[in-house]
Amino acid sequence: MGLQSALTTALTGMNAAETSIDVVGNNVANANTVGFKESNVNFATQFLQTQSIGSAPTDGRGGTNPRQVGLGVKVAEIAQDFNQGTIEISSNPLDLAIQGDGFFIVEGSQGEQLYTRNGQFKTNAENEIVTITGQRVLGYGVDADFNVQSTVLQPLQIPLGQSAVAQETQNVILTGGLDAEGTVGTISEVIQSGVLIDGSKEVPDSSSSTLTALTLPLESTTIASSATPGAVTPGTYSYRVTFVDNDGNESPASNVTASLVVAGAGGSIDLTNIPQPSGGSEFSTINVYRNNSAVNTDYELAGTVAAGTTTFSDGSADGSLGTTLDNTGLDSGAYSYYVTYYNSVSGEESRPTARIGPVTADGTNAPRIRLDNLPEPSTDPTTGGYDGVRIYRKLRNSESFHFVDSITPAEIAAASSGVSYIDNTPDAVIAANAEVDLEGPDISFGLPLVDVVSRQGSTYTNLFEEGELAFTGGKADRSLATRNLTITSTTTVQDLISFMEDSLGIVKTALEDSFPAGNYGGTISDSRIQFTSNLGVENALSIDLSAFQLTPASGGVADSVPIQFNSTVPGQSNGSGDSADVIVYDSLGSPIRVRVTTVLEERSGTSAKFRWVATSPDNQPELGVGTVVGTGVITTDGNGDVTAVSNNRVAVDRRDSPAASPLEFELDFSQVNGLAQDGNDSLNVSRQDGFPAGTLTSFSITESGSIEGVYSNGSSRTLGQVLMARFANNNGLEQIGDNLFAAGVNSGLPIQDVPSSQGIGSITSGAVELSNSDIGQNLIELILASTQYRGGARVITAVQELLDELLAISR
Incomplete structure (x- = not known):
């Protein structure tokens, strides 16, 4: 029995040595496995053969000890050594090394949670963080606003080149010094256009009108006379005749006839061979004028005969004659005319015809000029139309046209075959009369833009037509952004003024109760569009000739609208201040242009007040194009420090954009003061906290496991949170290969939290934890295990020899 047990005992020792060699071999094999924890084999004695349990001491004997023979060894435990491995720096930012207790949590093939110390991570095709053997790394994700969602574990992602973010501006920091001792703004800049004309009113057409210079009718003809009894008183008589047309216009008078002396009791005078109008003439009657040199020098109307009548009998006594002959006439020269319409009730006058003439008049014997086929008004005077005609004539030695005469509505109505007029008024008479208004009727707020006309010399041009109007104004010699107005047949002058007010960024008093009173904005003055700027030289308005570009709705390229605006008093505006431009960003990261302008508004013995105005060409209000x-x-205060800001918020409407509207942010004036150097105002933007849209370009992982993404716009966002787990008994974990552990029945439940909390170790990014295998120690253990194995083999050999001897005795 003893030799047989010795064989099995030796065999257990050899088995134990084999196990030890296996464990040591595994340790050596994984000496370069990241995160590997070496194992140690612990042994225990196996069964014992008890030969005696011994005896207790008695009075006669001192007692004996148990006698037991060991029957071998067994592997009591293969325990892993979870001591910290060496940390080695790597070039991969996804490499993570754990310093302290804990494990990374990964997802198994069946969705179960597994654990590893190997922090060699990479990303897959879906930008998920995975282990080198393909398990997804679990942690907390983030929502759309990059807030960590610590509710459920999920695979972590780092979407390089795909994730995009933008940061809406919340604050704009301004710096600078404003001149508290500068000029207080009291005078606004006023700019105005040239005279604009209401082109909707009727315009007289003179294309059919003619001018004819009239001289003495048949001046070579001698009027014969004979004395017969009658009522003519004694005296010396002479005659002159004129031609009269159907409109009552009278020609120049003929030459004076030979004198005829009437003596005695008186009588009558017969005239023969009276001169006649030329064939086809408009003249229908002949006036006969008489003069008695014994009474006066004037010629008075003696009678009228129809054209074609060559005789006339004059029997009228002096004192019973008609009107005195108007023998005035024009001086020698070339004459031109304008004709206008007028409203006999309101007095409103149209713009004039094209220039009629010139025609040359010979000043000998007081010539006259006949105007034929004058235009007649056709609109209703009760609804703003015209019913009369006015005639203006150019002075001989001037380019000015002065009022000559009016043709009344009644005279126009009585005209049988077109309106005509004979002009015999000398320059000396009309020189004091009003000059013709070449512009014509004034524009009004309700006038459609398509009816606005301008004049350049004798050329009248409709400035607008239906289409898209682009307007680019300016402030303080800085161009503003272009704004657009769609012009239709119903777009009015008021619409244009409101559009330009908004585009120019003029603040109306109604925006703030404390805004200084003033007629800021646009109006109509003397048929000119006029704008009054807000106070301050930085708010002075400017509009150049190329400010308006109109693209016709009918097609074609954009062309300039020639409206020239000039300052009424150049350099008149005052008010110290400065401007600062800044680009801010909406929720989509779109750049928004904003300009902040200041002006010294008020000053007292203890403080100074500066008005600030913010404008943005990218503002998109619900109505209009306000900037x-x-x-x-x-x-x-007296030290130049800012003591109060009545309002510091700016709101930019983004109604035509999917971005959050309005974009609201604060202007921080805390670094602005009233200490301008050398009296020069300065206002600058030091920074703003918004960002344009940017894509994820890099990332870093903190000691606490937070994944921080860095975007191309310079901003950073949290992309996720690495989670770790620790166990009460790490040796209770079950190794399942691929550097992975699973929770075991004796490991305890995992305690999950962020790194560096609840006893969990911290993370070092860009590093790995090396295997903690001790090669030297393992080699020693290998030698010991080998020796143990050889020793067991020797025992078996010795037993074999003894058995052989025993068998030999039996033989």
Whole structure:
């Protein structure tokens, strides 16, 4: 029995040595496995053969000890050594090394949770963090606002090149010094256009009108006379005749006839061979004028005969004659005319015809000029139309046209075959009369833009037509952004003024109760569009000739609208201040242009107040194209420090964008003061906290496991949270290969939390934890195990020899 047990005992020792060699071999094999924890074999004695349990001491004997023979060894435990491995720096930012207790949590093939110390991670095709053997690393994800969602474990992702973020501006920090001792703004800049004309009103057409210079009718003809009895008183008589047309216009008078002396009791005078109008003439009657040199020098109307009548009998006594002959006439020269319409009730006058003439008149014997086929008004005077005609003539030695005469509505109605007029008024008479208004009727707020006309010399041009109008104004010699207005047949002058007010960023008083009173904005003055800027030289308006570009709705390229705006008093505006431009960002990261302008508004013995106005060409209000996005007052004290800001918020509407609207942010004036150097205002933007859209370009992982992404716009966001687990008994974990552990029945439940909390170790990014295998120690253990194995083999050999001897005795 003893030799037989010795064989089995030796065999257990050899089996134990084999196990030890296996464990040591595994340790050596995994000496370069990241995160590997070496194992140690612990042995225990196996069964014992008890030959005696011994005896207790008695009075006669001192007692004996048990006699037991061991029957071999067994492997009591193969325990892993979870001591810290060496940390080695790597070039992969996803490599993570654990310093301290704990395991990374990964997802198994069946969705179960597994654990590893190997932090050699990479990303897969779905940008998920995975182990080198393909298990997904678990942790907390983030929501759309990059807030960590610590509710459920999920695979961690790092979407390089795909994730995009933008940061909406919340604050704009301004710096600079404003001149508290500068000029207080009291005078606004006023700019105005040239005269604009209401082109909707009727315009007289003179294309059929003619001018004819009239001289003495048949001046070579001598009027014969003979004395017969009658009522003519004694005296010396002479005659002159004129031609009269159907409209009552009278020609120049003929030459004076030979004198005829009437003596005695008186009588009558017969005239023969009276001169006649030329064939086809408009003249229908002949006036006969008489003069008695014994009474006066004037010629008075003696009678009228129809055209074609060559005789006339004059029997009228002096004192019973008609009107005195108007023998005035024009001087020698070339004459031109304008004709206008007028409203006999309101007095409103149309713009004139094209220039009629010139025609040359010979000043000998007082010539006259006949105007034929004058245009007649056709609109209703009760609804703003015209019913009369006015005639203006150019002075001989001037380019000015002065009022000559009016043709009344009644005279127009009585005209039988077109309106005509004979002009015999000398320059000396009309020189004091009003000059013709070449512009015509004034524009009004309700006038459609397509009816607005301008004049350049004698050329009248409709400035607008239906289409898209692009307008680019300016402030303080800085161009503003282009804004667009769609012009239709119903778009009015008021619409244009409101559009330009908004585009120019003019603050109206109604925006803030404390805004200084003033007629800021646009109006109509003397048929000109006029704009009054807000106070301050930085708010002075400017509009150049290329400011308006109109693209017709009918097609074609954009062309300039020639409206010139000029300052009414150049350099008149005052008010110290400065401007600062800044780019801010909406929720989509789109850049928004904002300009902040200041002006010294008020000053007292203890403080100064500066008005700030913010404008943005990218503002998209619900109505109109307004660019004003904020205004307020900055108050500084006697030391130049800011003591109060009445409002510091700016709101930019983004109604035509899917971005959050409005974009609201604060202007921080805390670093602005009232201490301008050398009296020069300065306002600057030091920074703003918004970012444009950017893509994820890099990342880092902190000691606490937070994954921080860095974007191309310079911003950073949390992309996820690495989670770790620790166990009460790490040796109770079950190794399942691939550097993985599973929870065992004796490991305890996992305690999951972020690194560096609840006894969990910290993480070092860009490093790995090396295997903690001790090669030297393992080699020693290998030698010991080998020796143990050889020793067991020797025991078996010795037993074999003894058995052989025993068998030999039996033989």
